[in-house]
Amino acid sequence: MFIKLVVTPDNIEQGIEEDCEKGPVGRAIQELFPDAIDIDVASDYMTFRDAEGELWGAIPEASCTLFISDFDMGKPVTPTIFFLDFHRNQDWE
Secondary structure, three states: OEEEEEEOHHHHHHOOOOOOOOOHHHHHHHHHOOOOEEEEEOOOOEEEEOOOOOEEEEOOOHHHHHHHHHHHOOOOOOOEEEEEEOEEOOOOO
């Protein structure tokens, strides 16, 4: 499932540094998939479970990894769009 993930100014403003679920990217995933649970965003992978409990995961592109790292280190970041290819049940656990 190829998605366009939009990280908004609100996602950034409300994001919590070093929080896998409540950082700006995690918040953007939650907005795109309102029923998503167990959102886990790291610099080298991201996962969530859908309403049926299926696990989805993606490897973030380099610009997304840099965005996550910069945000977590307290550096300024700006709203952006990432394109991610999520796959179901690909040994993400």
